Amino acid sequence: MHHIMIICPEDSPLKEADRWLSRYGFQVNLCYTLEQAKKYYELADFDLLLIDQAILALFTDNMSALEGTPPRLVLDARPSLNSGIDAMAMGAKYYLPLPTDSEHLLKHVIDALENTTPASKAKQTAEPEAIPPLLFARSEKEQEADNLGALDSGIIGNCEPMRELFSDIRKVASTDVTVLIRGESGTGKELVAKALHNLSTRHNNPLISVNCAAIPENLIESELFGHEKGAFTGAVSARDGLIYAADNGTLFLDEIGELPLEAQARLLRVLQEGEIRRVGAIQSTKVNVRLVTATHRDLIDMVRKGYFREDLYYRLYVMELLLPPLRERSDDISMIAKFLLEKACKKHNRVPLDYNKEFDKAIRAHNWPGNVRELENAIERAVILSPPHRIEAANLKLITHLSGSKTQQTTTKTSEQLTPLEGTTLDDYFKHFVLTHQHKMTETQLAQSLGISRKSLWERRQKLGIPKKVTNNK
Template identity: 90%
Template sequence: MHHIMIICPEDSPLKDADRWLSRYGFQVNLSYSLEQANKYYELADFDLLLIDQVILAVLENTQTALAGTPPRLVLDARPSLNNGIDAMAMGAKYYLPLPTDSEQLLKHVIDALENTTPQHKQNAESEPELAAPLLFARSEKEEEAENLGALDSGIIGNCPPMRELFSDIRKVAGTDVTVLIRGESGTGKELVAKALHNLSTRHDNPLISVNCAAIPENLIESELFGHEKGAFTGAVSARDGLIFAADNGTLFLDEIGELPLEAQARLLRVLQEGEIRRVGAIQSTKVNVRLVTATHRDLIDMVRKGYFREDLYYRLYVMELLIPPLRERSDDISMIAKFLLEKACKKHNRAALDYNKEFDKAIRAHNWPGNVRELENAIERAVILSPTHRVEAANLKLASHLASPKANTTSAELSTPLDGTTLDDYFKHFVLTHQHKMTETQLAQSLGISRKSLWERRQKLGIPKKVTNDK
């Protein structure tokens, strides 16, 4: 752990850096004068000093007063060229204005710590030390962190909302805080979870991804927490769950809003106590996992309606990352489409097709309710259907979706009309009316669709699954 000393007057904006640097894992001490710092601490023991220029201005001999101290950053509420030159001449690593952007200050702190070996430590005769751990995940200097948004990074984007998202990912990745990722279906929530894991200190350990909505309700607890032999019919042997498999790594729970209340209670214990208990077991097992969750649902509304535990919500809502829908990323759509076109051509062994203006115009005109996933499917469709020399906009097959959004409704929906309601209204009414006495399979069969289609339409229309009261 790296030790930082902040020396500034009580009314200095630099004082606020104490709180947020501590959150990033630094050990920070705060003094209101150089005399106070020298009285209570040995400055040579620190790795870095952050000093307000006001403190230096009152020193009679700054060079002598700071002799033998570690590297320092000088921050000035009234920055000037002369002050900057003087500060750098007297050994400051950086000279920055106050107030300053916290991300920029953090970047300079990391750079000073990673690239400076203090003189007082160079001269100490001691055994060779192990390499210091990375300070901020794998830091913004690391290629992968810097590469967020590029074509080969997995998450493509350069519009302001995405740049803000990438900045937040870099800040959060190096911590162990629980992260809630929110965004519409198809926006790339799992890609964000992967980026958080890859940039974290846990990147050498597993990332376990679980779609909570894709696992049958009666098996979700066994899948997540494991079970003992004989815990239920079919449990012919003991089995570890997916949470245990993520030990020392990252657990990503997608569609956390679909987790049944019983499983929510168990997950809460994992967060509170750092332990899991298999279904049917008496003893608990300690685990160390970093939890990342995602949802497109309004969890606060689910809490109000009793579908989601309030105490779990506040455990999950430590840090939130918002992914903008594709329709709000107009500057990125063409860049993403070009990348997906090249990817589709390679996948289907087609010669590279030129991204033409007509094709781009059609893509930009669509609203993309399914976001990047819908865009990828449409482009793949166009590659398959277009002639060998040219990708044609008509083969995106978007017109029918725009003209008739209900074109894909099921035969069961069409066969049971309700006056004054849309087909979606009927679907929602049918599910909410019958789900308390039907299984998911029976509901799907009654509607003439698959269980997967039922789940997808639940997501689209925001229909919660039936819940069991937690008595």
């Protein structure tokens, strides 16, 4: 596998090349300054550098700044003849304008790698097995499919439930069927969606990811479907929606259970007719998208309660992929934790810390209600708080189980008292839901979960006499 280093400012269009080249099987690292790249990496170990001219412009002596580095491509957002001549004179293989498209860039990357310097060729001769030949088209996807579960694949796992999941991903990815990914929060549903896209025939086209819970209810239809100029207050110009942006690619709708009923009806039309209509528009536009959705909620239960359209549910439920929670992946927990420990050490510029037995025991003993996301945060916390040369389990700062405490007993008792019985009214359910969830959800989240506005939530509180959560200021 060829290793490529990209060095560019954070706002540079070259940053997108990280995603493009990774899809084609290259191992890519990204740094925002030349100093950062030299501090954390041995640039001589890379096969190719892609450098934004804005980085080189910071150095008066560019030749010495790049001394001892591998072949490089220089890309410039303000290309000029003089800059191009200077770049080529200082050893650049190519001087290209920014922005550039993926195919144009890939062509020059391949050419630069195949026409290496004598030193690079000597390295290849000495280590013939270290750099396999470039693999393209279907062979690349086959390689990525075989790599699912490995440390560099994005989705780590080797337990039986995960092996079954990887098998299903390989089978489903090559098709265009709609996929529903189910799993608890923090299990990695978006990673599964990315794997499906990267292994599909659409991998050269966009993957558009949308968190339905993060978009305000009054804007979600405009965000997804676009709008015409003057369609509503503030619509000063026409705008394409995110579904149109995913044309010929994949649309990933995370937290699909949070989608309002009106937007659900519009989405159903996209699935049935393959077309979208902007808010305020008369005519529809054809789109060709592969839909992947995810949720941690029970959609069938939401259908029963009228919060989710039954016809949309059956349109989404063509193929279902189940992500097991971390607590059911005991064989994987240590492997994931070791990987995250190494990642956290690099992120915070710490010397590598040994993964010791005490640390592993503490990790395995925890129930991980937040799954892999919670594990990553806990390990990062431990790396920051631990002494320089030893990782300490106490610094994970895991929330202690409170099963025997007065707080937990009170919570359990309250939950039992509020459990709705068969035949309760909608007002009873509303009151039960708010009292049960308001300690861990904001008013906006409560309103979204109930499918109503914040104003309606406030009015129903007044009508039913539901007290707001009390903040303890002691």
